[in-house]
Amino acid sequence: MTTLSSDIMNYKISLITPCYNLNKIESNKQNLFYESLESVRKQTIGYENIEHILINNGSTDGTEVVLKELAQKYSNIKLLSIDENTGGPSIPRNMGITESTSKYIMFLDADDIFEENTCEVLYNEIENNDVxxxxxxxxxxxxxxxxxxxxxxxxxxxxxxKSADSMNFMTFIWTAIYKRDFLVKNNITFPNVHAEDISFLTDCIISTKKDMIVLNDFYSYLYISDNNSSLSHSFSKKQIIEYLDIYQKCINKIKNTNQDPLYLSEFYNFTVIVAIGSLIRSNETKTNKYELFNLIKKYLENNKDIPFELSFYWNFMIYLIEHEQKKLFFSTSKFIQSVFEQNWFRKLFRNKNYIKK
Known part of the structure; x- marks a missing residue:
């Protein structure tokens, strides 16, 4: 690892952004990284108050040159470089936490965008409320x-x-601001697997002894969901196995720290939907799908003591898994997947969870 340090000064926020092959990130023929960078430079808190930590995660397309030029141009940019790609954002984010010098930490993916007042609003909220x-x-x-x-x-x-509403904090890591000392003291880091954000947020929720604040009406972040280079759009065997492993570890932590049973139940509901939904959308071979089917069945068996409340559809799919009805499960899944791909269904799902800006 190599480091190109920013000037030593007291920043209000350390902003951590993993970078990998930035020239390949495109949406509507525009390079999103430069839009992302510009959204940080325009922050109303003042770009000079942000320690902007950029981590080159083993890029092979000239990203290192671009980042070095930016670090030379802006004194508040700290550039970290990893020789070989680590396979995900976890290790770069952990490096960023270690190398950060500010009181507070935020995360921004290289292909997403902040609102102009994101840093200022979140900084004032956490600073004024001592959370x-x-x-x-x-x-x-x-x-x-x-x-x-x-x-x-x-x-x-x-x-x-330890509130029943703790699941409300479980959105995304990049819509939040965190006290650095809190993360370091509780050794809260990202595991180098899929669902690393779920693990990180769970550790935050069960470790804090203070109130958690969620500004539900403050829209701080623009997530570019059509970006084809995003890892979240594919569901491989490895990814689903890692999901199940992280989910079980999180459930065990929630139980061991005596959290509210409703939080545990809502977390479990969430994981079941994601796990089964990922299997439905997987393009793995029949053999691999059957193996994943059995692993999800085991996951359900291991957590049968947790009450859950899901819709008829999910309960039906759970029933098929519990009774080892593989053929019926996958034939139903094939039909459901074809429905998922219909524009009318996507619009219906979107209208339930999103409204036009």
Whole structure:
């Protein structure tokens, strides 16, 4: 690892951005990294108050040259470089946490965009309330239109430690701000696997002894959902196995720290939907799908003591898994997947969870 340090000064926020083959990130024929960078430079808190940590994660397309030029141009940019790609953003993010010098930490993916007042609003909220973390809401861009994510809560939601509402904080790592000392003291880092953000947020929720604040009506972040280079759009055997492993570890942590049973139940509901939904959308071979089917069945068996409340569809799919009805499960899955791909269904799902900006 090599480091090109920023000038030593007191920054308000350390902003961590992993970078990999930036020239390949395109949407509507525009390089998103430069839009992302510009959204940080325009922050109302003042770019000079942000320690901008850029981590080159083993890029092979000249990204290192671009980042070095930026580090020479802007004194507040700290450039870290990894010789070989680590396979995901976890190790770069952990390096960023270690190398950060500010009181607070935020994350931004290289292909997403901040609102102009994102840093200022979140900084003021966490500074004025002396909490360990503050979260917010986000926009999603599908390649044509921008939509607002619909939260089940409104306004400023204050969540007590070990509260039944803890799941409300479980959105995304990049819509939040965190106290650096809190992360370091509790050794909260990202595991180098898929679902690393779920593990990170779970550790934050179960470790804090202070209120958690969620600004449900503050839309701080634009998530570019049509970006083909995003890892979240594919569901391989490896990815689903790692999901299940992380989910089980999180459930065990939630149980061991005596969290509210409703939080545990809602977390479990979420993981079951993601795991089964990922299997439905997987393009793996029949043999691999059957293996994943059995692993999800084992996951359900291991957590049968956790009450859950899901819709008829998910309960039906769970029934098929529990009773080892593989053929019926996958034939049903094939039909459901064909429905998922229909424009009318996508619009129906989107209208339930998002509204136009």
């Amino acid at each position: 360990d973390m503050v979260n917010s809401n986000y926009y999603s861009f599908d390649g044509k239109e921008t939509f607002k994510h619909v939260s089940r809560f409104k306004g400023c939601n204050v969540i007590k430690p």
